[in-house]
Amino acid sequence: MFRIAPKKFIPADEKAEVKRLYDNYFHQMKSLRHYFFEQSLEQAESGEVAQMKHRLEEEEHIRLMEENRLENEKTAKLREEKLKIQAEKTRENILASLINKEEETRQYEIQIEAFLEKQKATPFIQAENIEKAIEEALANPVDFNFAIDLDGYVYRGRETAIEKIPEEERERLRSN
Known part of the structure; x- marks a missing residue:
């Protein structure tokens, strides 16, 4: 083939x-x-x-x-x-x-x-008027002691008798 x-x-x-x-x-x-x-x-x-x-x-x-x-x-x-x-x-x-x-x-x-x-x-x-200032301070004593009750009345002084102050003369605290 x-x-x-x-x-x-x-x-x-x-x-x-x-x-x-x-x-x-x-x-x-x-x-x-x-x-x-x-x-x-x-x-x-x-x-x-x-x-x-x-x-x-x-x-x-x-x-x-x-x-x-x-x-x-x-x-x-x-x-x-x-x-x-x-x-x-x-x-x-x-x-x-x-x-x-x-x-x-x-x-x-x-x-x-x-x-x-x-x-x-x-x-x-001043040194010049010290005597006058002392006399004035002794003549006008200032007491810073005070008390306040529950109703808001102020009682000034150390030996203040509360019962002896009439109701109309009592000082009341101011509220703002």
Whole structure:
């Protein structure tokens, strides 16, 4: 039916030579392909298409730089306005603080003056009139003792007899 051809016998040294020649051919062709590819790239880069591509990239770069500059100017203006507003607020706060401090100082000075006037107005016993002050104190004794009953009546003095004070003469505590 089908006839299978016998396999040809090739000696080992001949096989090695064919393989060496094939490998040389393969490497040379690979080098040539690489060389031609590099040459075509150089021509493409130096050609009209490459120049147009380079020009378009340069124009895009210039446009983006201009856009960036405009955005930077806009941001700088916003920052400047923000800083002006912040400086104005700070100035107003400082002025308000200074006004408050002046008012506090003025109030403190008024209090000091009032205290000094009060101190000057209080009668001090001088060396010249000490005898008169002693006589006056002995003539008008002050008793700080008093008692309060459950009904709110005040009884002054240490030795006051409650029963001897009539009802209408009794002193009653005031309620606010």
